[in-house]
Amino acid sequence: MADYLPHTDEDVASMLEFLGMTSLDDLFAHIPASVRLAQGLDIDDGLSEPDVAAIFAGYTAANKAKTTAMTCFAGGGAYDHEVPPVVKALASRSEFVTAYTPYQPEVAQGVLQAIFEYQTLISRLSGLPIPNASLYDAATALVEALNMAHGATGRSKMVISSGIHPHWREVARTFAKGTGHEIVEVPLRNGVTDWSSVDATDAAAIVAAYPNYLGVLEDLSEAKALATTNDALFIVGADPVAAGVLKTAGQWGADVFVGEGQAFGTPLSFGGPYLGLFACTEAQVRRLPGRIVGETVDSSGRKAFVTTLRAREQDIRREKATSNVCTNQTLMAVTAAIQLGWLGTKGLREVATRCAQGAHYLFDEVLRINGVEAVSNQPFFREFAIRLPRSADVVISAMAENHVLAGLSAGAMCDGDDPSIESGVDRVLLVSVTERRTKDELDEYVRALREALQA
């Protein structure tokens, strides 16, 4: 018997006595007998922490792809960035970790100010004035953006570039079943969105990716123009690390920015918990999903922070709320503020630059291998797509033998054909490089890929 309950048998007995009861069962006596669980839970008895740790050691051993055992070239919105001990130490302070949503601002200034700093940073990186306090992840942030567009325009047609990550699009399709939104996915040609191929009249939103999930940097002017002429909201799904050096969503004219914040201090974590980034223009503030922290003063005039514009939220607005989100990803937002504080202005530029340098070096090298070709000849940032002479899944397995996680298979991500890829999706490999990858690792990648293709 292992647990974390303080009560001794004596405690339980005296507490029951205080209640005029004789057994713990008495507390449940008012539950209809017919539904009571007679024979208890069908789950083994508890084990001690060290025993459970031993079980988990088995799980971790079976995770061959851990970065401690393999060099990671997979990306697609989840990146193997440096997270220094100092960021881990600060983000794991138990005051941040074990606090609830800051409902009592007088004793929650720590979390509130950290979120305020996070909001400031997201606003700067997105080039938009109104951030929120985080959403679940990029995919669900996109859904919130679509709902905002519906609210803003009253329309339901969502025109989405298929340069948007396939999973994000799938999530948008899933939730559209409830909202009744029409999701129109615009194909890519040579890795670039073919906006000319769609009819955007009555569109509530035009959604573009920057860079798109194949790594390509598209010129967003055309998408912006399309949004303007159809007075739809212009939503940009952007890589926040790119914002260290590239144009921000705001500079491209976005009304809404959404993105994945994992890159800022959160480990790969097999996909979660991650950090849904969201920011918009002043015009949309009353439609903002989720929490937002604002600066104010306390009764004695001292600066203080508090969650504000609460009237939008589910607990007050109920069925008319702008969103149903309650618990969000605050700890990841706090972590992002800490990581960005550590990187600073210069460090973020340096990371972005090194990602680009590594990706371009590797791109040039792999294209030397015969049979390997680029999916697009367009400019890219930190990630690129190549078409292989054989199945990407097979190549990934083969390279794993050399402790290289080669990248993501487009076929697996899209499962099957997708408007983003003209042909041979199963032979398309997405490769990503972060600032952590050394030249030796890049060269080893090339060697391993050659070997995998010969085999």
Added chain:
Amino acid sequence: MADYLPHTDEDVASMLEFLGMTSLDDLFAHIPASVRLAQGLDIDDGLSEPDVAAIFAGYTAANKAKTTAMTCFAGGGAYDHEVPPVVKALASRSEFVTAYTPYQPEVAQGVLQAIFEYQTLISRLSGLPIPNASLYDAATALVEALNMAHGATGRSKMVISSGIHPHWREVARTFAKGTGHEIVEVPLRNGVTDWSSVDATDAAAIVAAYPNYLGVLEDLSEAKALATTNDALFIVGADPVAAGVLKTAGQWGADVFVGEGQAFGTPLSFGGPYLGLFACTEAQVRRLPGRIVGETVDSSGRKAFVTTLRAREQDIRREKATSNVCTNQTLMAVTAAIQLGWLGTKGLREVATRCAQGAHYLFDEVLRINGVEAVSNQPFFREFAIRLPRSADVVISAMAENHVLAGLSAGAMCDGDDPSIESGVDRVLLVSVTERRTKDELDEYVRALREALQA
């Protein structure tokens, strides 16, 4: 260039200007040129944290004996006990870790109260009323005890059982060169101190071990009697984990208790930092080495803690101080308080009991191997000594191939002959078992030992 310095070039320039200086060198201009280091330090330029981490990865890989790679049966005052995540989390709170000695009690109640709790626990485990706030390790604690005995008796003859850990005795001999103490080491017969073999007249201290370093539990009455008749101080070096179930030093009549506190929450750490435990009788309080925390009140009558009896210490007493110790091992003392709080009354008894059960099980099993014999037929606690048909060092290396750290070689510890072992010291192996060792691990030990002896 990597460092943790905040100053920008602009900061440095303006600060120098404020000082009416033009270069950082001006700050050192008053140092005689002839001794200035002209060409700078002969040390490579700085590396970034991840680069240094890579260098250290090489060191850790070369540490084959890490418990993550080998099952540890080595003891001798350093034990592989369970340290749960909760203890690590609390002991690593940066307020405890990055504070200095509590010179300003108004802002140091956290550390002061934790030490007070530690002192209470050490007092209970030693059975003596006056603990201190920690010393470097058990060996140096013994030296402080000898100095105390000298102060108490004015005599210099230190009669020490060779059941005391060989390293502790060596440290005592080293420091005796300064204090001029005469160290008399009493031989063991069949693992038990042969007090009859020494002349204890004019002894300042009689020093016994409980259990002794061969694991044997000696009856300390004879040693106590010897101390009493020669009115010497009776110093007992005891295993604090044993105090969970065995008689305390105080119960054996000790005037001074010394011990190694590593077992309470501190990892093996290749020998340090560890925790020197020290406690004594009321009679010796004015001669207590190092710091002691006492309870008092603040100016508004609130309970408060403070370092007290400061007049004994080096910063005030200078050459007449009871000891030269200043920096001690406070963080380990705080850790011990946390670990003991986690274990609690029942847990400590459970740990002590399991150590004894495992050790006795293994003892019985290994003695079945022919050629393996017990060094002593006396009762033992958690550790025992066996004589092997071949060199202990060779056996340790052989068993390491099976990922078992077989124990400690008495020959290596004593380097060469020692009054503690009658013969064949190089074939004596000290084996220790903690509560972490499973039956499977113990059985594997037996198998590996058999194999090593056959080979």
Added chain:
Amino acid sequence: MSEAPQPGGRAASAPIMGHESEPTLFEMSVPHRSAYQLRTTGVPATPLSELIPSDHLNAEVVPIAEVSERDLVAHFTRLSHRQFSVDLGMYPLGSCTMKYNPKFCDAIANDLGLNSVHPGAPASLSQGWLEIFVTLEQKLCAITGMSAATLQPAAGAAGELTGLLLMRAYHEANGDVRRRVLIPDSAHGTNPASVTLGGYEVTTIPSNDRGLVDLEKLKAALGPDVAGIMLTNPNTVGLFEEEIIEIAKAVHDVGGLLYYDGANLNAILGAVRPGDMGFDIVHMNLHKTFATPHGGGGPGAGPVAVSPRLVEFLPGPRAMKVDDGSFDWVTPPRSIGRVHGWHGNAVVLARALAYIDVHGGDGLTRVAQHAVLNANWLRHRLRDILPAAYDRVCMHECTLTASGLKAKFGIRGLDVAKALLEEGFHSPTVYFPLIVDEALMFEPTETESVQTLESLAKALERIVERAQDDPESLHRAPQSTPVSRVDEARAARQLLATADAVR
């Protein structure tokens, strides 16, 4: 002692020293100062301008903050000293289940063998993770009495919406269009909000004078256009819906489904299972019941478990054990599709499994028993100063009312909540559920000792005395906190959401 915020700052902002405000990262920032360190890679440092066309490059530098590592550490450490947390003291926030979260689960979450795995790694290279998912799913089903679950939803609300989409898919598959979802007036705000996003209309069912769903009114509201009902049991008042069997039958009779909001699951672990009560869809808040620390607002996880007839609609892909004994991703035949960008909040899921393994079936049952014991002990202990809204045996939380204090001394629930902060306890949930006047909802959880509960009770007694002797002081409370009552109206009037907002 106050002065303009200093770059560099001072510990005076930490409550240990005083009550000054901490400068923001941006106020601490100094041009060219930095903290970051990156590894030496040897990769050619080609200028960005040669790699990326200039029309993509940002002409301006985006300012982040320029601080030293030392100032970064001091800043966030001081902020942490301005924050209450479970680790500091009791946090009896009703409906939030602020139990102590074992540090052991943190260690699991920080294990590189788990958290350094890329979510796009093929199943063959992440078998450990898939096994964790499969094992957790099976145990959650055993706890709820369901047959399969999706682990993707990132929180309770996400689980709710997922559940409603499953409801919709189920009805549509039966070629059956339904318009309305029923919700009791005591329901949490996420319920109605989710219903809207699920494409349904909300019909609110009033509670009866016992604080439970009014069965007659419920029946009256039922009809063939009702897709289902969302309930939490025990409900948000902390009371068990004793007529649940009748409710289930009535809803099922019109072809509707029952959705179980699992926020209050902590009350019934091992005692009764939603499945046995007739629920078809269940979400769980792992961050409540299964000990993920709340992180100041998140992350959580909201897995959704379902009865057999809904399994084929579950979001995909799902981790499953396949014939050769290995684990693989499988998408259900009529899946509603993904509801998360990857596999859900994986690390939170791993924590929950570790928590369940340590407790086991026996421990989880004790968790509910002791949680309910604590709530009832507290309710009974406080009966003379803060009566329960419905005075009878409650489950894991008790909803008390300050209406008496308001009538007698003009002291509102909010005043009591704020004064409690001065006493070293976090406030209970106030003004929720909406059906109780001046509601103070206490959820002690099972990890608080009876001594701590007694200490809380004494604190509340002192507050009630103050209500009589010096009500004014309560309106001014709290004073000993880093800041006193904040001006929420001003925050809303002039939104300052970033350091750059024009002041």
Added chain:
Amino acid sequence: MSEAPQPGGRAASAPIMGHESEPTLFEMSVPHRSAYQLRTTGVPATPLSELIPSDHLNAEVVPIAEVSERDLVAHFTRLSHRQFSVDLGMYPLGSCTMKYNPKFCDAIANDLGLNSVHPGAPASLSQGWLEIFVTLEQKLCAITGMSAATLQPAAGAAGELTGLLLMRAYHEANGDVRRRVLIPDSAHGTNPASVTLGGYEVTTIPSNDRGLVDLEKLKAALGPDVAGIMLTNPNTVGLFEEEIIEIAKAVHDVGGLLYYDGANLNAILGAVRPGDMGFDIVHMNLHKTFATPHGGGGPGAGPVAVSPRLVEFLPGPRAMKVDDGSFDWVTPPRSIGRVHGWHGNAVVLARALAYIDVHGGDGLTRVAQHAVLNANWLRHRLRDILPAAYDRVCMHECTLTASGLKAKFGIRGLDVAKALLEEGFHSPTVYFPLIVDEALMFEPTETESVQTLESLAKALERIVERAQDDPESLHRAPQSTPVSRVDEARAARQLLATADAVR
């Protein structure tokens, strides 16, 4: 709000909530409550009485404390909120070098590949550790200008005594008996205390009016019976002993040795080396110069480096690179023997190496330059309110005097120190060195920004204003801290060293 300490406790003891005292673990203890969890071993659970004779078993149960994991966490977390630390704010404690300690070094210290190695493991199984020792020794020698070092001493004082025993061994080897060791009157207390334990008599050398060793008086004190002199340079006033060359020559001329107390090494890294100044023995306080956090009083490490003629006497065993390129333990031919139970504070040594590697020779030089820059900037900034005891360029710390304030307003250095706590800064070192009246010794260290220094200066200006306007308030300071001034006399009068002491 106060009440008798409650088992279970309340966060009111954390300064974020108020200023109540935290109950002790023992006050929180409740019979039969527990937190521990141990692994399942399968080892036969033979009763202890069958394994160990009853005359060894303790008839009584030794009471520890009986608390839940939750209460354990709350207790120590609340205690941590009653504790100032470098991570919270500036800690300008002179002579202690309270610089920021990189979290990276914590990560090194927590690496299981280092800290799970048993110290008795043979060299062949701990090659990584031996290489760390050899590499660190070589770098410490490069920094100090010495030829070999022992890493065993656990702190500075242990290093001092080790050094004195080396001195003794050296003289004895030359068949040369010496009685006295010289020490300046400004020396730290550990110096004379160590001299006594080293078996020598202390001869104190007065400082001259420049705060430096009086060369003439030194020469007068010298003689054939002088074993050596202990100096720290810069000295404890923070001033460089400019006549060090003459001092060294004079001591060496009588056959004495020079001992360098490395507590102030931070001032001279890369600028001047003790070896080049003529020192024969040098201890270093790795916990000061090389960034081991002080842990509330320890642990530290005090390696001792020596000149060629002393190498053969060093404590053993020493890690060394041997012919086959591997590393092994070697005991010097005429070793004085072990000074530590194992190999010294190994993990502290590993931290120091990591710190040195990150900084490199260039970085360490900057460390000293910026440390000295900060001290001089502060000295100059404060000159009008707190003049330096010796007003000229100082090294890494500056010794100011409050004698003026005492004369004018009756405000002592201690009052200033206590008031500074209210301002959010730790106090400087007070009343040390003894040769300065009302000494306030500030050591800012290199990791504090000029903005923080300015903020400290402003705080001191406010305090000086208070000294004029309201001196009484300063005698009462600090008030905003967890406790106000404590009754030290009472603590000494009636010693209460444990919770069991009779009250």
